[in-house]
Amino acid sequence: MERICGKRKEITGLQFLLELLFLLCLRASSCDEWILDASLHPLTSRSGFKQCTDASCQNVVCQLSAPYSTWIGSHNITMTWESLNQSDVVYILQWTSHSLSGIWAQAENVTESTYTIEQLEPFTNYKFRVWAMIAEIHACSPASPWYQTKPFGLPSSPSIESIESVSGESVEVRWSLPEKPGGPILGFNLNLTSNEHVISVTTRGNVFFNTFYPTLHNTTYRISIAAVNQEGQGSVAEGSITTPAQVEQNGGRWVFASRWNSLRMREEDADFFTTALCLSDSLIESNITGVAVHYSSNHVYFSEGTRIWSKGAGNLTDHSDLKLLHSAPLEVTALTVDWLYQRIYYVSSGLLLWIR
Structure with missing residues (x-):
């Protein structure tokens, strides 16, 4: 007879051997305190993130395989992993993306070996891992490959990095991709506007620099940049600049x-x-x-x-x-x-x- 998780149950010889092998392959890691807290107060995909990085799994050894995707949508991904065939095992699925900088978000505790993560960002790369837990002992799987959600929606605004006018006769602008592209970026629509005139330019999706010419000295210009994907034009990023006054030449040439x-x-x-x-x-x-x-x-x-x-x-x-x-x-x-x-x-x- 053995006591597991506060409940008494009979253990056959084969069951005892399986339990012993499972316990031998698990050992505590740097996330013991964190995983116990998660088991008492599990986070859902809507409630926030835990500060648990990639180093959390380095000292955990077990025969858990990496989870794999069985369905991918624009806002959700269904992940599946191999079951440990333990009646009292609890699984916790986690995921991260480049924007999370190594921090793993997690879902609620489940006993099945499949889970659908919802409210993900469209056209974004995610990778996953799964924790298995029996009582206070746990194991971590390797990380899955990167999976990309499907495109959906208009892009967010690009980020304007710099606006310059050295001579006053032209204006240079640099920008970067939107944080949430919503899909492949096909191009950018740019407008340079003043009280006197408007210059409109369209660039390709891999171009992040443009020079507006000609411009006037000592003139204030408004600049707008919007990304375009397959569904249309997204939010506009705006900036402004006043070109320098014309330098008066003293004396001759x-x-x-x-x-x-x-x-x-x-x-x-x-x-x-x-x-x-x-x-x-x-x-x-x-x-x-x-x-x-x-x-x-x-x-x-x-x-x-x-x-x-x-x-x-x-x-x-x-x-x-x-x-x-x-x-x-x-x-x-x-x-x-x-x-x-x-x-x-x-x-x-x-x-x-x-x-x-």
Whole structure:
């Protein structure tokens, strides 16, 4: 005779052997206190989460197999697992997703070896595991493969990461996917709106960057971005930006030139006797191979050897704003600036490359 869970029952020789083998394969883990609490106060899929991570199962050893899916919908998944053939065993099914960051949600305690989890997010990946418990002894199965719920509903709003306007003549915007896409994202609808005009753009679902052109200086623009899936356009994300005022040019036009390792700057209409402003030769190790000027941002870029430098164009004798922008693996032989897309193109080893 043996006492299990407070009830007396007769044990045959074979039953005793099975009970003994089952008890030997179970041992306590770091979640003992948590699982006992769950058995006394079980959580349902609606009542919240327990802070139980993937490490909870690492010290539990048993012959439990991973659960597997037998039906998948947009908001629910039915999971099944192999029964332990114990009359007093209790199962607790748990699941997690990427948004839960390793925290496992759990359903109520059941005695059957199948369970349907409801109120899941559409088009979301989930994986599952199951706990088996007899009295105060428990075991944890390996995690199942990832299962994705079916698409349903419109997407939530994308997340706008940045809105910039360096020159005032264009506006750049970056965004990321909606947290709840509801299905495969087919594209994005973008609108740039001011009191003067509207620019509308449509991008593909794998594009997360756009430049609006042309824009006006010192103008406030409203930006809206919405994701589109198979059911239509979802919620709109909005932002705003005021483009910078146009920089007034003081004096005449300036010309930048280089000779060997010397970068020089002088007014276009200056006479022969006017001294050019020079960047110190001691700062440049090799001959200058390319010079480009971004007039809107008032910067000059030049290449020497394998390096590309950035310098404020206002005063070449002031070295405080001289910055190493990029180091190429081979010599840079040409350089130019794309003011619209804010890129620097250069030629190295016969290849046309670019940096931001």
